[in-house]
Amino acid sequence: MTAITPEIVAQHNLTPEEYERVLEIMGREPSMTELGIFSVMWSEHCSYKSSRIHLRRLPTTGERVIVPPGENAGVVDIGDDWCVAFKVESHNHPSFIEPFQGAATGVGGILRDVFTMGARPIAAMNSLRFGPLTAESEPGAAATGSRKQQIYKRNKAILRGCVDGIAHYGNCFGVPTIGGEVVFDESYSLNPLVNAFALGIVRKDQIFFGKAEGIGNPVLYVGAKTGRDGIHGATMASAEFDDEALEKRPTVQVGDPFLEKLLLEACLEAMRSGAIAGIQDMGAAGLTSSSVEMAARAGTGLELDLSLVPQRETGMTAYEMMLSESQERMLIVAKDGREKEVVDVFKKWDLDAVVIGKVVEGHRLKVFHNGVLEADIPVDTVTDAAPRYERPMKAPERANGPNVEGANDSIANRKSQIANSNAALLKLLASPNICSKHWVYEQYDTMVRTNTAILPGADAAVMRVKETRRAISMCLDGNGRYAAVDPREGAKLIVAEAARNNVCTGARPIAVTNCLNFPSPERPEIMWSFSEVIDGMSEACRAFDTPVISGNVSFYNETDGKGILPTPTIGMVGLIEDVRKLVTQGFKDEGDMIALLGVTNDDLSVSEYAQTIAGFSTDELIAHGEVPKIDLDLEVKVQKACRALADRQLLKSAHDCSDGGLAIAIAESCFSSLNRDAIGSMIDLSNPQTLSDAAILFGESPSRIVISFAPDKLEWVKDVVGDCPFELIGTVGGERLSISIDGNGTIDQSVSDLEKAWTNALEKRLER
């Protein structure tokens, strides 16, 4: 047996203290296989050792919650005995090393998490963050062949690869990819974020769990064969990158969406047979985490014989098989005596299904290989006694904001140099974060399964649920800049926007999944911001009555010592009781009235405007900026008003005011969409606070929604809105977008020119 040296321990990313704990639990020196099991189970990725004590503060219960966090995906009730299961998960590290397969297997993993619960996936979304594709604010700064140019080129390749990978997997699998976000910022250069979301529907009485229940029940391995790919993937995802990152390419798995499609159909069919007692996806840490977690949840033990595992390579050791992250595999606990039914279903779909062990009494995982006991581990202690760190936290200096005053001055100075709002509007519409992302989403099948009632490009996507008259809205929202400037308020702003996006379709937000992307938790400033984000998120989720039902933490998003912005991503799901009442964002008819719900304040400081027009770098914004103030009571009031209007079918359109502010929101409502031509509008805004034109047009005050309605409905609308701030701002019509402030014209442009600039901007950057 190999002696375990301190070097071997270090290679497994275990600290000397953690190894001491292993020795204590085992009462002896572990075998290599056992060490491997501890190493992946105690990796940050699997154990949440740095985040767990904070995550406990999130609200996770509510009337609709059927399955709270802790299972493969959370489940909420949508009425009529139907439920939705959903979750978002990061695949950042693999997507940097190998964008196509990294993103593809991210999609594959999250789909399995959903159908493991017995739910058929009906929608997928992705939140993607990349470094800039071209020099934006410093023309000529990057000569061809320079380091910067190389980075732009790499960022483009990562974007293309990720989009290709997502399309490849989702399209072939047959799930519509219906939304998400694509965001660019310097901090994601060589640190892309790929957060994949999936949602499925399941009958309330047909939910499956990852539990190894029933002593004597057979354990089946189903799906793809095991190879050496992905060994130590979870450990890789728990460390920073350096120059040697690309050498880690073999730790990225290769996905096969066709196999996953077969696996889906076979699993759902086997579940319907009633022969399955428990099922779990072999995701990160493969056979190890699925067997340990299933046994731990049920309070049982497992005996596995690895000699029986279907393998696609020869000579694999127990260590390799336990740590392999080969994709498209599941572990199933069948009811005793009914394993043949399960095997027959998988045979029909040309998939392997083999009994490799059984559920036993006691709490031990015993792994045999060629007759040798290779591992014998107490499962409850591997999970319960996993290290939990209360890592040191320290607020960064800027939290006191000594520079804020000065910064506002300098933003004001640069602001004053920009006289032309027309030019600013055009430039913002074509800026990377605001421009149309159709180049991305047209590569995804957005319609398969014929449920997509609102296609990508809107505030939130909407899927009707064929089995009911209801529909489900969903969106993904993150914001690294807000969270970097003020993590607590930033997190509230992100949750508020996600809720608002759903509300704009007429939905009531019902639950949340989150993906928390951060740099190294070993840095006290990062841990502090993580903790603040959790508190801000908790407060906002309570305000909207949207419990967090699933999620994922991704630490160590750093390359060469430079970390990403702390980036919490929120996946919010809403419910529309009657699909006929859904609302879209585009203006509809000549003469309709346009109104603003909410209030505009001076919120330019950390905005797209500050970056794109005033030319501040992200670092400058973080050092000096201030996030918009959010009043959750006001936010709730605005959302309630919008929902009440939608419910009474008074709205022709509703659109969230976010990146780029009011002028951008209005322009987007003017743009064409399927079966709807572009249409102009005449807007006159009041300025009671005497803000600058830029603050009114492009400021990013939260809690605002632009709505339109038929003029004869005005009194009714006012009545429904009640005491929510409401201002009539214009009328729909013509072919131009013209905006004046207190009667003074400031913007007047042809909608088709604006739409052209907005539509083609991303392709142009990719071609450059």
Added chain:
Amino acid sequence: MKFGVLVFPGSNCDHDAYHVISKHVGQPVDFVWHRETDLSGYDAVIVPGGFSYGDYLRCGALAKFSPVMGAVKDFAAAGKYVFGICNGFQILCEAGMLPGALIRNRGLHFICKHVRLRVENDRTPFTSELDSGDVLSIPIAHAEGNYVCDDDTFHRLEENGQIVFRYCDEVGEITEEANPNGARSNIAGICNENGNVLGMMPHPERACEEMLGSNDGREIFRSLTKAIAAASGQWPVVSGQ
């Protein structure tokens, strides 16, 4: 009257076709597993979209070896109706039931969006309820929809009226800009010489409800239903919406 929707490993628009036939066309319909070799209970067979066998090797190249395909050939030879959509069109080409082939899109990307189609021949069993020149809004979703064929085949297609749909712009003009994938002569759908086998890249089953953006696809299914009724002498009882 009965429809069959073939299910290959990797088919993923099978449920959509089934839904449309049962809910919107209002006719009886079964899923038919690819190992089935008896199609005698059916009047029309839909070869649905998706990624049969993962599109490995070539789209449709493996599906043509599935046991059911022998039966589909006999079925078509007997004059029954076969309707291939997207991957189904690719399979019918690979199986030699329709001429030509579908190669990678000109732009090399998968494309999913609503496009316009012009009806080129309204005398087929699939278009009798439409008029030549009608412009339909129907989505595409494919990476290999670029129709190619040799010149002889092309002229034959034209002479026989086998070109059933072409990509066009909003007013029905056949333009280069309106061609999403580079298909020869903007071809979006063709039929065999007898007219009882149709293959098309766009997805009419995704365009049968206002809520999904279009119901222009319904006329194609309605035409087919009428043709079956006329052929079999049984008139359809429409029970759908």
